[in-house]
Amino acid sequence: MALPITARGYSWTHADRDAPAVGPLDLDIAAGEKVLVLGSSGVGKSTLLHAIAGVLSDESGEATGELLIGGDAPDPRRGGTGLVLQDPDSQVIFSRIGDDVAFGMENLGLPAEVIAARIPASLRALGLNLPQDHPSAALSGGQKQRLALAGIHAMAPEVIVLDEPTANIDPGSAEDVRDAVLAVQAETAATMIVVEHRVGLWLDHVDRVIVLGRAGIVAQGSPTQVFRDPELRETLIDCGIWMPESSRFLTSPRGAAPDPGPEPVRSSPLATDGGQRSEGRLGEVLLRTNQLSVARPRMAIPAATDLDLSIRAGQALGLVGPNGAGKSTTALTLAGLIPEFSGRVLAEDVLREGAKRARPYAWPSAQLAARIGMVFQEPAHQFLTASVTSELELGPRLAGWSQPEVESRAAELLESLGLTGVAEAHPQSLSGGEKRRLSVAAMLAPRPRVIVVDEPTFGQDALTWAGLVEMFLDVLARGSAVVAVSHDQAFLAAIGARTIDLGRPTMVRAGDRGE
Incomplete structure (x- = not known):
């Protein structure tokens, strides 16, 4: 049975902040209603979802x-709310995917025969056509997101709360994942609240849109009311909302003037089209691979094979492909953080600059960090200090920059990425989008060559x-190389990336693991 959600003057303030992370809010969400929550990065969308799920301590x-x-205070022990988080890694509990799907049902006390029947059905519904003993650690970030959704599917909760559920899903599968979520909602009639920057993906399937601002709700109503109101258009753009390109709710009524469409993304003069114009800024080869195959440690089958790449100064290279194709594994191997499965990653002399060995994996950490910067899929895994400013200053300081240079670089990055307001906050208290921007900025701060x-x-919101x-365009213009794993084709096009499609995923069964 679906449950209603109500809020009266509700707000939440993190322990290290003066201003509320979200609110104050007055909300009335009816039982069974499907709601899309929008707003700029950092306005408290995730905090609101965590509050509804009862996981704010x-x-x-x-x-x-x-x-x-x-009618009751949120309490996760009742099992009525299913929450899918932004960070895929934080929601994997067990070493085998079948056990992970069973976990929520076991907490609800469902009979063993019901649990056994729902596990394979839920895995199939989310496109995880893998055996139940498949190792969770062998999943890509997008597959981990599917696994979390499979657990919610199996629980059939009364309230479904989804925080960027398709953020790590390849575009070709995003609609399938959305449809699986909607199928769960239809089966259970659960109340559903979803936070998502892919507005067009959900707009035709929700009853209401709520737009959050820094001081609470700035707009709400049906998709038609919100997105066809000319007085709200500038407000939505100012909030960084990705204006949908098409939707049945946005179709102009008969006899009305046609909708002019979304605001175009204004490209920088440095932006290129599919990498075609990037050739003019390319420099020497920094990193190359020779018949490279990649795999996570202890895996006996490679995730991607036969990669022959030459990564040049000023070049952007995009690694694309479906979830499980080996994109993140390839990125970690190129960054020198895990060894090659076979073949070699080799740094040219201009990148080595005195390092004795050519393989980045063989370099000491100090040599590696100064030459190749890595931004992980889970941003919280790489924060080392107690404030946003300190995190931005760390890399340049370790690289030997002067104190004025360190402070100037940190201030520049805080301003350009909209993090000035959280300069003294602890990195772990940031929103998901803010953590991502900080992790990128911290790695770019000392300007490594790759x-x-x-x-x-x-x-990220549109702004x-x-x-x-x-x-990233500034990084490329200064002669560094960028290798980006991304499902965001617009981003890859904007930075002029040449793309490498890693193809279909390789299935790795539990029994294939090396010792």
Whole structure:
């Protein structure tokens, strides 16, 4: 049975902040309603979802006002709310995917025979056509997101709360994942709240749109009311909302003037088209591969094979392909963080600059960090300091920059990526989109010659996305190389990336693991 959600003057303030992360809010969401929550990065969308799911602890902040789920305070122990988080890694619990899907059902006390029947059905529904003993650690980030959704599918909760559920899903599969979520909602009639920057993906399938601002709700109504109101258009653009290109809700009524369409993305003069114009700025080869095959440690079958790449100064290279194709594994191998399965990654003399060995994997960490920067798919995994400013200053300081240079670079990055307001906040208290921007900025801060980034634009609104594009264009113009794993084709086009499609994923069964 679906549950209603109500809020009266509700707000939440993190322990290390003065201003509320979200709110104050007055909300009335009817039982069974499907709601899309939009807003700029950092306005508290994820915080609101965590509050509804009841996973905000008293030790981490303070709530004011009232938030009720079906007339009661949120309580995850009741099992009525299913939450899918932004970070795919944070929601994997067990070493085998079947056990992970079973976990939520076991907490609900469902009979063993029901659990056994639902596991394969839920895995299939989310496109995870893998055996139940498949190792969770062998999944890509997008596959981990599917696994989390499979667990929610199996639980059939009364409230479904989704935080960027398709952010790490390849575009070809995003609609399938959305349809699987909608099928669960239809089966259970659950109340559904989804936060998503891919507006067009959900707009035709929700009852209401709520737009959050820094001080609460700035707009709400049906998709038609919100996106066809000319007085709201500038407000939505100012909030960084990705204006949908097409939707049945946006079709002009008969006799009305046609909708002019979304605001075009204004490209920088440095932006290129599919890498065709990038050739003019290419320099010497920095990194190359020779018949490279890649695999995660202890895996006996490679995730991607026969890669012969030459990565040049000023070049952007995009690694694309479906979830599980080996994109992140290839990125980690190019960055020298995991060994090659076979073949070699070799640094040319201009990148080595005195390092004794040609293989980046053989370099000590100090030599590697100064030459190749890596931004992981899970941004929280690489934060080392207690404030945003300190995180931005760390790389340049270790690289030997002077104190004025360090401070100037940090201030520049804070401003360009919209992080000035959280300069003294702890990195782990940021929103998902803010964490992503910080992780990218911190790695770019000392200007390494090669930058390897994994999904650099997930969780970004239209304005912060444009800021990241400008930052990468500056990196390329200064002669560094960028290797980007991304499902965001618009981003790859904007930075002029030449793309390498890694093709279909390779299935790795539990029994294939090396010792």
